Amino acid sequence: MTMLTRRQAMQTAAASLALSSVGFMSRAAGTVELTAVEWGGGVIDAMKEIAAKQDKVTFNWVLHQGGSGAILPKIKATWPNSEFDYVAGWEGSFNGMLKEDWLVPVTVDMIPNLADIPPKIIVKNANGDWMAVPRAVGGIYFAYRDDICPVKITSIDDLFDPSLKGKICWPGPTQSMMLQLVALSLHAGGDENNLEPGWELMKKLAQSGNIGRIAVTDTDFTTSLTSGETVCGFYSEPQLTDVAKAFPVTRLTKQEGMPVFLYQSGFAVFQNRPNLQATLDFINFAISPEMSELYAEVAGEAPLNTKAKTPDALKHLSFTPEEFDKYVYVPDFNVVLTQQDAWAKRWEDEIAPLL
Amino acid sequence: MKQNTPSALYLPGGLLFLGLFVLPMAGLFIESLRFYEPGSIGSAADAPFTLDNYAELLKASFAGFLWQTVKVSLLASVVGIILAFPMAYWIARRLSPQWRSLALGFFVTLMFLSVLVRTYALELTFGATGPFGSILREIGIATNGRGYIQVLVAAGLLHYIIPMSTLTLLGTIQSVDPRLNEAAQVLGAPNWKAHLSVTMPLCMRGVLASFLFGFTFSISAFVIPMILGKGRVLFISNLIYTRFSEIANYPSGAAISVVLFALAMLIVYVLTRLVNRSIQQ
Numbered sequence: 001m002t003m004l005t006r007r008q009a010m011q012t013a014a015a016s017l018a019l020s021s022v023g024f025m026s027r028a029a030g031t032v033e034l035t036a037v038e039w040g041g042g043v044i045d046a047m048k049e050i051a052a053k054q055d056k057v058t059f060n061w062v063l064h065q066g067g068s069g070a071i072l073p074k075i076k077a078t079w080p081n082s083e084f085d086y087v088a089g090w091e092g093s094f095n096g097m098l099k100e101d102w103l104v105p106v107t108v109d110m111i112p113n114l115a116d117i118p119p120k121i122i123v124k125n126a127n128g129d130w131m132a133v134p135r136a137v138g139g140i141y142f143a144y145r146d147d148i149c150p151v152k153i154t155s156i157d158d159l160f161d162p163s164l165k166g167k168i169c170w171p172g173p174t175q176s177m178m179l180q181l182v183a184l185s186l187h188a189g190g191d192e193n194n195l196e197p198g199w200e201l202m203k204k205l206a207q208s209g210n211i212g213r214i215a216v217t218d219t220d221f222t223t224s225l226t227s228g229e230t231v232c233g234f235y236s237e238p239q240l241t242d243v244a245k246a247f248p249v250t251r252l253t254k255q256e257g258m259p260v261f262l263y264q265s266g267f268a269v270f271q272n273r274p275n276l277q278a279t280l281d282f283i284n285f286a287i288s289p290e291m292s293e294l295y296a297e298v299a300g301e302a303p304l305n306t307k308a309k310t311p312d313a314l315k316h317l318s319f320t321p322e323e324f325d326k327y328v329y330v331p332d333f334n335v336v337l338t339q340q341d342a343w344a345k346r347w348e349d350e351i352a353p354l355l
Numbered sequence: 356m357k358q359n360t361p362s363a364l365y366l367p368g369g370l371l372f373l374g375l376f377v378l379p380m381a382g383l384f385i386e387s388l389r390f391y392e393p394g395s396i397g398s399a400a401d402a403p404f405t406l407d408n409y410a411e412l413l414k415a416s417f418a419g420f421l422w423q424t425v426k427v428s429l430l431a432s433v434v435g436i437i438l439a440f441p442m443a444y445w446i447a448r449r450l451s452p453q454w455r456s457l458a459l460g461f462f463v464t465l466m467f468l469s470v471l472v473r474t475y476a477l478e479l480t481f482g483a484t485g486p487f488g489s490i491l492r493e494i495g496i497a498t499n500g501r502g503y504i505q506v507l508v509a510a511g512l513l514h515y516i517i518p519m520s521t522l523t524l525l526g527t528i529q530s531v532d533p534r535l536n537e538a539a540q541v542l543g544a545p546n547w548k549a550h551l552s553v554t555m556p557l558c559m560r561g562v563l564a565s566f567l568f569g570f571t572f573s574i575s576a577f578v579i580p581m582i583l584g585k586g587r588v589l590f591i592s593n594l595i596y597t598r599f600s601e602i603a604n605y606p607s608g609a610a611i612s613v614v615l616f617a618l619a620m621l622i623v624y625v626l627t628r629l630v631n632r633s634i635q636q
Contacts, residue, residue, distance in 0.1 A: 073600055
């Protein structure tokens with residue numbers, strides 16, 4: 001039997017430790033860990049798949065809780081020490097970040113694949129600098145489950161049908177930046193600058209008893225529709241994609257009188273972070289044509305990279321110029337953002353007691 | 356003379372209280388007096404002072420949220436005491452020491468079970484698509500009705516209140532000498548009368564304490580109304596969360612928090628005074 005002396009044991013342990021450290025250090029030297037905020041569901045699945053296709057960075061993922069605006073106070077609380085390298089968002093939350101001057105301006109030199117993104121859609125500051133990197137386009141619109149919805153919904157007026165009692169899942173006052181109110185307002189002759197007709201219609205809808213659940217998180221919406229608690233609603237594409245994975249869903253994106261809102265999902269890059277170059281490189285990789293297609297397949301948002309193909313499952317989000325004019329409404333997001341506080345309070349005052 | 360001077364033993368706790376409670380609450384109060392510019396995140400560092408954040412709480416809608424919070428919390432706390440007292444009495448007076456330990460362990464375990472697990476269990480069982488949901492609809496109860504949702508929220512609160520109240524009352528009942536009840540019966544009082552006139556008054560401080568535990572827990576509940584309330588039955592805590600985390604209006608959220616804190620303190624003070632006075636009389 002071979003006996004190991006204490007000295008030999010110590011030497012073996014030290015050698016093993018040194019060898020394993022070399023392996024770890026060589027890996028650590030080539031890999032940077034980024035902290036990023038993403039949405040849950042298909043979006044985080046897509047981003048994890050994209051991250052797995054490269055080896056320059058690893059991720060500490062943080063998920064949005066509630067609306068994408070909910071992350072803003074958390075960032076403000078620690079600013080100027082940002083905890084995140086990038087935060088996924090859309091026009092609504094990007095505008096809030098712009099106001100606080102948190103973001104790094106981006107250029108084609110920094111992110112070469114930006115050259116394939118239509119410049120018109122890129123969020124800009126007052127000086128015209130590009131302040132966020134769009135990766136895909138999603139929609140917020142009305143939809144219903146074909147298999148259990150008792151009526152064929154073709155107009156906002158159908159939402160008042162008595163057979164829909166308790167069957168509508170409606171976004172809460174902090175979801176979708178209240179575009180649901182803008183949709184009602186458009187139907188009744190107003191818009192985001194004149195929301196009164198929308199409020200009147202909203203009161204009638206609340207009084208009708210047809211709203212069964214107010215979704216205060218994305219999961220509320222998906223769970224409510226997939227469980228059959230409610231059968232129709234107004235929500236964004238990734239959540240509707242989740243429902244459509246298991247049930248037939250009619251998306252009213254090309255139905256006259258049912259407004260569609262398109263939003264860009266993208267990356268906001270934060271100042272005061274040590275790994276700026278690695279973050280920019282990863283984002284460049286993520287918006288490449290191949291990764292844009294992968295993202296679209298998994299997350300359910302149409303690619304913005306002009307060299308990427310839109311999957312067949314997302315054809316309902318691809319519009320000809322005529323269709324765009326007819327069905328898509330582009331609100332003034334500055335108005336929408338600055339009115340959030342007033343609209344949320346008015347919801348509490350006038351709508352919540354009626355629900 | 357020495358007894359009147361504060362002991363140095365108070366110092367660590369006092370400093371902790373000052374740092375973790377008094378200072379944050381003072382910051383919250385100052386924030387509640389700041390002007391908020393719509394669209395920004397919280398108030399600016401040099402924002403002027405204003406009472407607007409409190410003035411907007413004078414609206415009927417806020418009173419509605421407040422009343423809803425107090426009503427459901429009161430319902431849950433009272434029902435909790437009614438259910439917990441006989442259980443605590445039974446455990447304290449009727450069970451053997453071994454069974455008593457088991458019962459105690461059971462209620463302590465209940466206290467540690469995740470609030471999310473219990474809340475979703477209720478939602479899955481009694482919600483619109485749960486097995487009991489369809490039965491209730493068969494007998495004419497609208498599971499999407501506001502009243503039903505309020506009852507469901509109260510049931511969610513009871514999941515915590517019952518074990519908490521039972522454990523609190525257990526100690527109270529055990530500290531009451533059972534021979535007092537027997538003495539009342541020897542003097543001719545029937546069992547129920549002896550219980551109501553001897554045991555109950557002696558347990559009143561414990562009943563009050565467990566009611567206050569339940570009530571203060573309920574009015575500050577957040578997760579339970581958020582999940583079971585379906586976005587339609589909201590508590591003040593949910594409004595506070597919306598103001599702070601969703602629309603970033605810190606001053607308004609702070610004003611509601613200060614009002615909720617003051618209300619909770621007022622209720623605790625008034626109830627304690629009332630019970631103490633009735634006991635002294």
